[in-house]
Amino acid sequence: MATWQHSSEMLKRLTERIQSKSSLSCHLRSLAQFGQLCLRRFSWSQHCTSQKICQSGFLHDSHSLLLRRYSASGSEYYFPGAVGAPYTDKLELIAGEKEGRVPCFRIMNEYGEISSNIAKEYHPDHQMEPSVMTSMYQHMLKLHVMDTMLYSAQRQGRISFYMTSFGEEATAIGSAAALETADVIFGQYREQGVLLWRGFTYRDFCNQCCGNALEPAKGRQMPVHYGSKELNFVTISSPLATQIPQASGYAYGMKLSNSKNITVCYFGEGAASEGDFHAALNFAATLECPVLFICRNNGYAISTPAKEQYRGDGIAGRGLAYGIDSMRVDGNDLWAVYFAVKEGKRRILQTSRPLLLELLTYRGGHHSTSDDSSRYRQKNEIELYSERLSPLRRMKRFLAFRNCWNDEMDEKYIEEQRKELLTALEEAEKAPKAPLEDLFHDVYDQLTPNLERQKTMLFEFLEREKHPTHFS
Amino acid sequence: MSRMGGWSRRYLHATRTIANLYDYGLQVEQKIQQQLGNSPERVRMNLFGAINHALATALETNDRAVVFGEDVAFGGVFRCTTELQQRFGGHRVFNTPLSEQGIVGFGIGLAVQGFHAIAEIQFADYIFPAFDQLVNEAAKYRYRSGGLFDCGGLTVRAPCGAVGHGGLYHSQSPEAYFCHTPGLKVVMPRDPVRAKGLLLASIRDRNPVIFLEPKILYRSSFAQVPLEDYLLPLGKAEVVQSGEDVTLIGWGAQVQVLCQVAERAKEKMNLSCEVVDMMTLLPYDLETIAQSVKKTGRVLISHEAPITNGLGAELAAALQEQCFLYLEAPIFRICGYDTPFPLANEQYYLPSLDKCLDAVQQLIHY
Numbered sequence: 145m146a147t148w149q150h151s152s153e154m155l156k157r158l159t160e161r162i163q164s165k166s167s168l169s170c171h172l173r174s175l176a177q178f179g180q181l182c183l184r185r186f187s188w189s190q191h192c193t194s195q196k197i198c199q200s201g202f203l204h205d206s207h208s209l210l211l212r213r214y215s216a217s218g219s220e221y222y223f224p225g226a227v228g229a230p231y232t233d234k235l236e237l238i239a240g241e242k243e244g245r246v247p248c249f250r251i252m253n254e255y256g257e258i259s260s261n262i263a264k265e266y267h268p269d270h271q272m273e274p275s276v277m278t279s280m281y282q283h284m285l286k287l288h289v290m291d292t293m294l295y296s297a298q299r300q301g302r303i304s305f306y307m308t309s310f311g312e313e314a315t316a317i318g319s320a321a322a323l324e325t326a327d328v329i330f331g332q333y334r335e336q337g338v339l340l341w342r343g344f345t346y347r348d349f350c351n352q353c354c355g356n357a358l359e360p361a362k363g364r365q366m367p368v369h370y371g372s373k374e375l376n377f378v379t380i381s382s383p384l385a386t387q388i389p390q391a392s393g394y395a396y397g398m399k400l401s402n403s404k405n406i407t408v409c410y411f412g413e414g415a416a417s418e419g420d421f422h423a424a425l426n427f428a429a430t431l432e433c434p435v436l437f438i439c440r441n442n443g444y445a446i447s448t449p450a451k452e453q454y455r456g457d458g459i460a461g462r463g464l465a466y467g468i469d470s471m472r473v474d475g476n477d478l479w480a481v482y483f484a485v486k487e488g489k490r491r492i493l494q495t496s497r498p499l500l501l502e503l504l505t506y507r508g509g510h511h512s513t514s515d516d517s518s519r520y521r522q523k524n525e526i527e528l529y530s531e532r533l534s535p536l537r538r539m540k541r542f543l544a545f546r547n548c549w550n551d552e553m554d555e556k557y558i559e560e561q562r563k564e565l566l567t568a569l570e571e572a573e574k575a576p577k578a579p580l581e582d583l584f585h586d587v588y589d590q591l592t593p594n595l596e597r598q599k600t601m602l603f604e605f606l607e608r609e610k611h612p613t614h615f616s
Numbered sequence: 617m618s619r620m621g622g623w624s625r626r627y628l629h630a631t632r633t634i635a636n637l638y639d640y641g642l643q644v645e646q647k648i649q650q651q652l653g654n655s656p657e658r659v660r661m662n663l664f665g666a667i668n669h670a671l672a673t674a675l676e677t678n679d680r681a682v683v684f685g686e687d688v689a690f691g692g693v694f695r696c697t698t699e700l701q702q703r704f705g706g707h708r709v710f711n712t713p714l715s716e717q718g719i720v721g722f723g724i725g726l727a728v729q730g731f732h733a734i735a736e737i738q739f740a741d742y743i744f745p746a747f748d749q750l751v752n753e754a755a756k757y758r759y760r761s762g763g764l765f766d767c768g769g770l771t772v773r774a775p776c777g778a779v780g781h782g783g784l785y786h787s788q789s790p791e792a793y794f795c796h797t798p799g800l801k802v803v804m805p806r807d808p809v810r811a812k813g814l815l816l817a818s819i820r821d822r823n824p825v826i827f828l829e830p831k832i833l834y835r836s837s838f839a840q841v842p843l844e845d846y847l848l849p850l851g852k853a854e855v856v857q858s859g860e861d862v863t864l865i866g867w868g869a870q871v872q873v874l875c876q877v878a879e880r881a882k883e884k885m886n887l888s889c890e891v892v893d894m895m896t897l898l899p900y901d902l903e904t905i906a907q908s909v910k911k912t913g914r915v916l917i918s919h920e921a922p923i924t925n926g927l928g929a930e931l932a933a934a935l936q937e938q939c940f941l942y943l944e945a946p947i948f949r950i951c952g953y954d955t956p957f958p959l960a961n962e963q964y965y966l967p968s969l970d971k972c973l974d975a976v977q978q979l980i981h982y
Contacts, residue, residue, distance in 0.1 A: 330725075360762040360764050361761055361762035361764070362762045364759060364760055371761045372764070373764045373765070378728065379757075379760055379761035381752065381753065381756070383748060383753070386749060389717065389718050389720075389721025389724075390721050390722070390724045390725035390753070391725060392722050393723060393724060393727075393733070394726065394728060394729055395725070396722070396725070397726045397730075397731050398729070400680075400707060400708075401729075420717055420718075420721060420748075423713070423715040424718065426718065427712060427713060427715070430712075431712070431722075586759045586763050587758070588758075588801075588823045589766070589768060589823055593899060593901075593902065593903065594899050594902070595899075
């Protein structure tokens, strides 16, 4: 397709988009895709008939057609790198650090009150059953209880490591509740709430953290590296940001398979500094992958505060550069997260394009059990965020206004959950470890000759050790 | 057969000439015979033609196979993906942005979903931005999830090796880096017949494979390649030529050098050399080389990559363990020097015919 035709088609699409802009009050950056026009010679819609189409098409264009393509009018020439960029006689620079900030969408304030300006379609009272609201809150509580208990279990030496979601309960539960289980998750490591919502049990969590034979990865990974095939949660790996380009690839595959679901990828603002993040967003934008990128911007990457992590306007501000629509949302507001993810998924399926969602939140706990955050942030800062901005407190008040929940219920529920978790942990501790043979399995689909040899050598060694010879 | 002509944009022609097709390597012929019968239809192809043919076969036989990378849409800088986009559509054969870590990460994601993700890295010298994705992700996907998820459908193709004028960044042979990574398979073909069979096997293997293509052979190595679909087993070496006195072990383009060494050793010293092509570098076929060394008692390992900590070091260590009492001389290695790949002095850097021949002489007179 000629670039000129392509750009007029894109202009039409853009106009339609602006016209149909919904009342979502959060800031949604509808981006001019001009920059992508020229080099996107193979639009998705063409793929069925693309047998005959290749860029050699333009090799046969006449001189006048080429001229028309690159020079739409006397004053506008179309460089392939930025089609549609108008000429100006003023030397202007685009401010790297803008005064304004992408606004942060919020539905419910820190007192649990719903904003009076919220449209009906994003109003929990109009959209949600009270039982679902309560269930969402209960899952946030479950997450909090699990984190508290497993954190202490690590302190007691019962598990080797743990990472809590304190303060970020709404990011996980709000986003998970807005998705279907068929939407595939590529997580970072602090998304246990998503699994919890999808039905991963305390037993499943505890088995993994204890590394016993009952967990699918047979105790090969450190605690919190969960995975579940049936819940479409791809197993966590420790390297940061590696899951992001994988999510783009997975989403591309879902598109090829005409799936009605999307890929969802979680990461932190620190991981967004890795090269993988940039590659992933650029791939998703150019190859039009139906993926929802969710950045949990919790202000800290271990000890490094966000202000030492980047200079621009957070992560949402980067969407513009990649030609990806983006939103910024209060990550401690369960409803804002829920409706933004719902709307995000709808748009992704409608447009077959990626979307970037930045959730502003605060890491209430330490980075992990190997970290002591009091060494790099003040106690009163933690208190301020953890108490005033607590997503749990907000939600509890919201439910209390509607007579769905009270302090008594809260205490009772927490106590029940504590007991349930304790039982699961005790059982997981008692469960046997995976057999030693598993050390060598799953490296390849089958044992290779070198692994066979090494396995034999290990067992021979252990046998010799049982029967000490003159060495001992 | 698609168009084989046209020149690579960056490399008009290889400067080093390669000996004509040789008829060694009966084991592969037997494998092909088992799969395709006695006289499959064959066409004369060069190496890039055979790669192109294998890719077309992979795309034809599985509609969940996709080919992507930098500049693959117009046929690739080495012409390996010529006309694939026209045949199979822009959604299955496509350009990606210029980011190796993006390409491999994207491919892993596709492979996790069960696709045959066939990624091209334009030069093996530029594979290092993808090192993390290959070593920490692709290689460990199955292990770390206990088999819940794997990316076995991933194949990463990359041109490697000396080409006469490539210098530091268009000549490297990075196989040893990847051979140190459990979970990956590493394959390097020596001619068009092996290239097609091994590439198809790599694509269909249920483990991630790095498929290194010696770029010097793209246009210089010709063979009568069967048109039908056939596979050559991974993890098996091939005795290219059998002999009694010295075992010469190599892979990729170096096998041709070793065949010439064998020929010259016969003429000059009346020696009978056994030439073994490893073909799969990880997991490698220790059995075949150990068997050969037990027969000859003398062994020369030769590769283009730097000698220190190269794959030759691993093979030498494993061989001495298996064949200690059979060895008549120390295991010799003739490899690249521990320098970056040179430009002006490439011919002195390379493990040339003469250097190898000299080593054979020393082995015999040790």
